[in-house]
Amino acid sequence: MAEIRDPHRLRARKMRGRVFEVVSIAATLVAILVLLVLLTDVFRRGVGALNWEFLTSFPSRIPERAGIKSALVGTLWLMGLTAAFSFPIGVGAAIYLHEYASRSWLTTIIQTNISNLAGVPSIIYGLLGLELFVRAMQLERSVIAGALTMTLLVLPIIIVASQEALRAVPDSIREGSYALGATKIETIWHHVLPLAVPGMLTGTILALSRAIGETAPLITIGALTFVAFLPDSLRSPFTALPIQIFNWISRPQAAFHERAAAAIIVLLVLLLAMNAGAIFLRNKYQKRAAW
Amino acid sequence: MPHRRRRLRHLRDSLIRFFLALCAFLSIFTTIGIVAVLIFETWGFFQEVSLLEFVTSTQWTPLFSEKHFGIAPLLAGTIEVTAGAMFLALPVGLISAIYLSEYAPDRARRTIKPFLEVLAGIPTVVYGYFALLFISPILRAIFPDTSVFNAASASIVMGIMIIPMVSSLSEDAMTAVPRSLREAAYALGGTKMEVSLRVVVPSALSGIIAAFILAISRAIGETMIVAIAAGQQPRLTLNPLEAIETMTAYIVQVSLGDTPTGTLEFRTIFAVGMTLFVLTLILNIISQGVLRRFREAYR
Numbered sequence: 001m002a003e004i005r006d007p008h009r010l011r012a013r014k015m016r017g018r019v020f021e022v023v024s025i026a027a028t029l030v031a032i033l034v035l036l037v038l039l040t041d042v043f044r045r046g047v048g049a050l051n052w053e054f055l056t057s058f059p060s061r062i063p064e065r066a067g068i069k070s071a072l073v074g075t076l077w078l079m080g081l082t083a084a085f086s087f088p089i090g091v092g093a094a095i096y097l098h099e100y101a102s103r104s105w106l107t108t109i110i111q112t113n114i115s116n117l118a119g120v121p122s123i124i125y126g127l128l129g130l131e132l133f134v135r136a137m138q139l140e141r142s143v144i145a146g147a148l149t150m151t152l153l154v155l156p157i158i159i160v161a162s163q164e165a166l167r168a169v170p171d172s173i174r175e176g177s178y179a180l181g182a183t184k185i186e187t188i189w190h191h192v193l194p195l196a197v198p199g200m201l202t203g204t205i206l207a208l209s210r211a212i213g214e215t216a217p218l219i220t221i222g223a224l225t226f227v228a229f230l231p232d233s234l235r236s237p238f239t240a241l242p243i244q245i246f247n248w249i250s251r252p253q254a255a256f257h258e259r260a261a262a263a264i265i266v267l268l269v270l271l272l273a274m275n276a277g278a279i280f281l282r283n284k285y286q287k288r289a290a291w
Numbered sequence: 292m293p294h295r296r297r298r299l300r301h302l303r304d305s306l307i308r309f310f311l312a313l314c315a316f317l318s319i320f321t322t323i324g325i326v327a328v329l330i331f332e333t334w335g336f337f338q339e340v341s342l343l344e345f346v347t348s349t350q351w352t353p354l355f356s357e358k359h360f361g362i363a364p365l366l367a368g369t370i371e372v373t374a375g376a377m378f379l380a381l382p383v384g385l386i387s388a389i390y391l392s393e394y395a396p397d398r399a400r401r402t403i404k405p406f407l408e409v410l411a412g413i414p415t416v417v418y419g420y421f422a423l424l425f426i427s428p429i430l431r432a433i434f435p436d437t438s439v440f441n442a443a444s445a446s447i448v449m450g451i452m453i454i455p456m457v458s459s460l461s462e463d464a465m466t467a468v469p470r471s472l473r474e475a476a477y478a479l480g481g482t483k484m485e486v487s488l489r490v491v492v493p494s495a496l497s498g499i500i501a502a503f504i505l506a507i508s509r510a511i512g513e514t515m516i517v518a519i520a521a522g523q524q525p526r527l528t529l530n531p532l533e534a535i536e537t538m539t540a541y542i543v544q545v546s547l548g549d550t551p552t553g554t555l556e557f558r559t560i561f562a563v564g565m566t567l568f569v570l571t572l573i574l575n576i577i578s579q580g581v582l583r584r585f586r587e588a589y590r
Contacts, residue, residue, distance in 0.1 A: 030454070037425075125325075128328050159318065246519065
C-alpha cells in the first residue's frame with residue numbers, strides 16, 4: 001500500500017505504463033507493417049510481368065513467354081467444382097444438425113468431430129485424397145480428385161458458418177409457419193432457408209477464399225506443375241495458380257521470380273474479389289433479415 | 292386417397308431427412324477415412340521398418356541407396372521452425388491482443404482488425420515467396436554463412452503469419468473478461484498496465500493458453516513456407532541458418548518426385564503424415580481441454 005501513496009513510485013508506474021502502451025502499439029503495427037512490405041515487394045517485382053499475354057499464355061521454359069493460362073483456368077475449375085460439391089453438402093449437414101437432430105451423444109460427437117477436422121493440417125487431407133480419390137476411386141490426378149479433396153477440406157468451415165446462419169433465424173418464424181399448418185420441410189424450405197442463405201453463402205465464399213490459396217493438398221494428390229493445355233473434362237490432369245506460383249518460386253532464375261510475383265498479384269486480386277463479394281452479401285442481407 | 296398422399300409425403304420427408312443426415316455424417320466418414328488411410332499405409336511401412344529404427348535412428352535417408360528411417364531429424368526440423376515462429380508470434384500476438392482489447396479506441400480497433408484479417412487470409416505459398424525471396428537475402432546479407440534455404444527465414448515468416456491468429460483468439464478471451472473485474476482493479480489504484488497484465492490476462496489465461504496451443508499446432512502442420520524456404524536436408528542441427536527439412540516439407544518433396552506408389556519410399560510419407568496427424572490432434576485436444584477445464588465461469 002505504501003507504494004501507491006508514494007508519488008515517485010506512482011510516477012514510475014505510470015511511466016512504465018506509458019512505455020508498455022507504446023510497445024503494445026508497436027507490436028500491433030509490426031504485423032501491418034510487414035503486410036505492407038510484403039505487398040510492396042510483390043507488386044514491385046511482379047507488375048512488370050503482368051499483362052494480357054501473361055494471363056493468356058501457357059507456362060514455358062523461357063520465363064519471358066511463360067503465362068498462367070492453364071493455372072488460372074485450372075483454379076476456376078477447381079473452385080467451381082468445390083463450390084458445387086461443398087455448398088449443398090455443408091448446408092445439408094447444418095440443417096440436419098440444427099433443425100433435425102436432437103441434442104444427443106451422437107450430435108455432440110459430430111460437432112466435436114467437425115471442430116477437430118478444422119484443425120487437421122491441410123496436407124493430411126492431401127494424403128486422404130491421394131489414397132481415396134486418386135488411387136481407390138481411380139480418378140487419377142484429375143481436377144475432380146482435386147475438387148473432392150478441397151471439398152472435404154472446406155466442409156467443416158461451411159458447416160459451422162451455415163449453423164451460425166440458421167441460429168440467427170428467430171424461432172418465432174418457425175413457430176409461425178408451424179401454426180399455419182406447414183410441415184417441417186416446408187417450414188425450412190420456405191421460411192428458414194431464405195433468411196439463412198445469405199449467411200451461408202458468405203461462409204461458403206470465405207471458405208473458398210481459403211481453398212483458392214491451398215497448395216499442399218494439391219501437391220500431395222499430384223497436381224502437375226507444368227501443364228500446357230486446358231482441362232477438357234472432369235478427368236483431365238490440371239494445375240492451379242498456387243502450384244504454378246510454387247513452381248516458379250522454386251526455380252533459380254530471377255525472371256521466374258517475377259512471374260511468380262505477377263501470379264501472386266492475380267491470386268490476391270481473386271482473393272480480394274471473393275472477400276469483397278462476401279462482405280457485400282453480408283451487408284446487403286443483414287438489414288433485411290433484421291427482425 | 293388422402294391416406295396415400297399422406298404416406299407419400301411421409302416417405303418424402305424421411306428421404307430428405309435421410310439425405311441431410313448423410314451430409315452430417317460425412318464429416319465422421321472423413322475422420323474415419325483419414326485415420327484408416329494413415330493406419331493402413333503406416334502399418335505397411337512398419338512391416339518393413341522396425342518401430343525401434345523409426346524412433347531411435349538419427350538419420351532419415353529413405354530416398355538414398357543406404358536407407359535409414361529415423362524420424363528424429365524431420366521432427367527436430369519441425370520443432371526448430373515451430374519454436375522460432377512461436378518465439379516471435381506468441382509475445383507479439385499477445386501484446387497486440389492486449390492493445391486491441393484494453394487500450395485501442397474503438398476507431399483504431401476497427402481500422403486495424405481488417406488488416407489483421409487480410410494478413411491471416413494470405414495464402415501460405417505467398418508467405419513462402421516472402422521467406423525465400425525477401426527475408427532469406429536479408430539474413431544472408433547480415434550473416435554471410437547463411438545458406439539460401441534456412442530454418443530462420445521460414446521461422447520468421449511463419450511467426451508473422453501466425454500473429455493474427457494468436458492476437459484475435461487472445462483478444463476474444465480478454466474481451467470476455469467482465470468489466471467489473473477491471474473496475475475493481477482500478478478502484479484499488481492500479482494503472483492501466485497493471486490492470487491489463489495482473490487482472491485481465493490472468494483472468495483470460497485459459498483462453499490465451501488455448502490460443503497458444505492452437506498456434507503451435509498450426510505451425511507444426513504448416514507446409515508451404517517450410518517447403519519453399521527451409522530446405523530439404525533432414526539433419527539434426529540447432530543452427531537456424533542452415534537448411535533443414537520438416538515433416539511437411541518431406542511429404543511435399545516425395546509428392547513432387549516420381550516415387551512410384553505402393554513402394555516403401557512412398558509409404559514413408561504416410562508414416563510421417565501419421566506422426567504429424569497424431570501430434571496436431573493431441574495439441575488440439577489439449578487446447579479444447581484447457582478451455583473446458585479452466586474456464587473461469589463469469590456471470
